[in-house]
Structure formats: C-alpha cells, structure tokens
Amino acid sequence: MYNNDAFSQWLGIKRLEDGLGKSVIQMTVRPEMTNGFGIAHGGITYAFADSAFAFASNSKGRKSVSVETSISHTRALKVGEVITATATEESCTNKIGVYRVVVTNEAQEVVAIFKGVVYRTSKEWMVE
Amino acid sequence: MYNNDAFSQWLGIKRLEDGLGKSVIQMTVRPEMTNGFGIAHGGITYAFADSAFAFASNSKGRKSVSVETSISHTRALKVGEVITATATEESCTNKIGVYRVVVTNEAQEVVAIFKGVVYRTSKEWMVE
Amino acid sequence: MYNNDAFSQWLGIKRLEDGLGKSVIQMTVRPEMTNGFGIAHGGITYAFADSAFAFASNSKGRKSVSVETSISHTRALKVGEVITATATEESCTNKIGVYRVVVTNEAQEVVAIFKGVVYRTSKEWMVE
C-alpha cells in the first residue's frame, strides 16, 4: 500500500514499527508545510496522524475505510521538528474499528490527539 | 495571512468568496495528493476543509486557534476532480466559535463534512 | 421502536415530524436534568440529539448502529426551556450514513450541534 502512496512520500513519512492494529511513523516538518502563522498547517498533522491510522486499521488484512476522524491540535509545530505518530487499536468488531493516534515531538510532548473510526469491508488485501 | 501560507499554495487553493464568518475556496486534486488506493489522501481533503475553516474563523479580526476538528469522508476523490469547500459559522460567542465546512465535487455531491471549533484569542489581526 | 424506548419517555420526547432520513423532536428541560451549575447536564442535550439521530437514521427500514457521534454545546439551557432537535441526513451510502442534528431553544438560538455516523446493517425493521 505504502509504495503507491504519493502523498505519504511527499510528507516524507518513515515507518518505524508495524504490528496488528498498530503503526508508528515519523516525519520532519518542512517549510512548504507551514501556514500563515509560520507553523505547521493543521492539515499536515492531520495527514500524518491519518496515515498512521490507515496503516494500523489495514494491518489485519481487511480493507478498511475511514468513516469519521477527529483531531485536537494541542501544540504548535515549527519547521525542522521531528514528529512521531503512534496508532493503536481501541476497539475492533467485525465491521467497525476504532483507533487512537497520539502525535508527539522530540521532547515527547503531545502535539495532537487523533481518533479514527473505520468500516471494515469484507475485501482482503493481496498478500504478496 | 494567505500570502504566507506555503501549504495552501502547494494545495493550489483559490479563494472564491470571503465574508464575516464565511469562506468559499476551490482546488484541484493532483497525482501527488493520492494515497495507496489511488484516490485523494484523507489528509488532503482535511487540509482543504481546515483552510476554509481557518479563513472563516479568522475573518472577524480576532486571531482564532483551532481546538478540535472532525471530518467524515463520504465519497472518494480522483485525480483531476475540482472540489469546493464552503465554511459557515454555526455559533460564535466571545471565546468560542463553531464552524461547519462542506466539501463538494463538480457534481455537487458531498465529498466530506467537517466541523471545527476555535478558541478566539484577544489578539487582533493587523488590518493593512 | 419509540414505544419501547424507556429513556426517551423519561426525557419526555415528543415526535413532531418524521420522514426519510429526517426527524424533528421536542422536549422540556426539567429540574432532575440539571447539573452542578444549575443548567441542563450535557448528557441531556446529547441524549436528546442522539434520539433524533436514531429516529432519522433508522427511518429507511435498515437497522442502523451508531459508530461515532460528536456534540458542541453552544448555549446553556435552563429548567423550563423547550428545545427542538432537527436531524437531517448529510450522506447515505450502502453501509454508512452521516447525520446532522441542530438543537434550538424557543428563540431559535442554536443550543447544540451534533454529528452522528451510523453503520447500516443488512437487517430490516419489522413493519407492523
């Protein structure tokens, strides 16, 4: 999945850890990611957390589709900061999965808190 | 604000309409915005909606900071689609503002529904 | 459904209007519904909005299960206030429905804004 993910590559996402229902990823804030306040655009942090959510929720073989996500931005991010997103599964039934993603900076401070819900389709990923 | 917003420029956002508590913007989905499924990354739609939210919530002169946002992605987006985000104010008290952003495609179908809450600081924007 | 809904009856909910993907309901805030601040407990407004959401999302015959809901409380409610919740459908695909509920007071002021997402099961309601 990730090899074809153009936007994740633009973000510069590195996958640090994968597991069943889990994903840990990392990236660095670049100048082209900032908003009018000189700090990372909220969309960057969301996209980053959303990627960890997608990796975690698709990790069990069933194609999963995001149905609702929310994010609280708790701390501003400057250019050059390295951020880490850790996605974990909170609940997983046959059809619905709930995931939590915490984004932290290098000082381990919480930068954003993300919650995502997926609908788990009956389609399986191809395992190569 | 927008002139310094590097990421909004990368997205290619055009501002169609501005008003008090309102913003209408437009952009086109490009190949570098897609995810592993060949459709626009959820982060792109969020970033787009979040921009309309920022324009609308900062339109009254008081600097406003996002405290919580949520988005439902209701329809997949392909490369080349032109999308429009319309942000409107739902509630605005002295300290808190609530905004709704609807993202539609060219067929006027709803692509995403976004809700955002801001804390309204006491700082004023410079009016040039 | 409603005849067996004990909590909706405790709340004193009256159904004003029903339609496909739509519901309008009304209730009055009572003293036993208040919190430590002397105003309606946030759970009351949520329960009220959630009821309208349930009526609207189950109105098409398919049993629908809430998977994620959010609410912004935008104005305090006092004892004796009559409130109205209007639920409308924002999006409805085969498996997922998105609904919006606006709660207003007698002065038509917005008291709460609710968003809800359901998973639409394949079970049909019995039509009596």
Add this chain to the structure above:
Amino acid sequence: MYNNDAFSQWLGIKRLEDGLGKSVIQMTVRPEMTNGFGIAHGGITYAFADSAFAFASNSKGRKSVSVETSISHTRALKVGEVITATATEESCTNKIGVYRVVVTNEAQEVVAIFKGVVYRTSKEWMVE
C-alpha cells in the same frame, strides 16, 4: 459541585477516585435507561462519560466549560451491568484542556471511548 448535580444523582453515579485532571466513577444500568433495542440508550453512556469529563476538567480549581465532545459506542450495554468511566487529562494549556474517558464493563471490555475539550475560564471554584 456534585451535591447539586441532580442528573448525576438520577444516574446513580458513585465517585471512586478523584485527582488532579483525573476522575473514576461507576454506575449501574437500570431499565429506565434503555432504548428501543432493549439496551442502554447512547445518551446514558454519554452522560456518564461526560460526568467523568466534567469532574476531571474542573478538578484543578478553574471553572471549565465543555466546547466539544465525541463518543464512540463500541459495545452494547444491558440492564444490570456495572460500568466504570476513567477520565484522564491528555493536554492542558492555559485556556484549553483535552480529556479522554474510557468506559468499561465488569469484564474490563471497552464499552465507549469519549474525548472532550474544555475552555478553561478564569473563574475559580469556591473551595469550602
């Protein structure tokens, strides 16, 4: 605050633990709390989680006002079940606090996941 909270008393909430930015509470699902499906109304679980959120977010002396909350209902609740809500602080700046509440049943299964954001006013609670 709690002594005057009529609705929390109707719910039958017991406070098990209080701390700075923390609250653990418990209650039992009663027949009058059920919906048309014979299970606890979503509003009951929300009200319960919202109470833990209110206790935790007001625990530091500053009056805090809910600005946005969301809840995922992950498992149905039957009459007689004893549920526990644990609220913890995720982030707390001068003006904004973010809290997470997990509701579990007696088997320690997650019943609901709640996220709440408060605006922290400058008013202090009276300390008796």
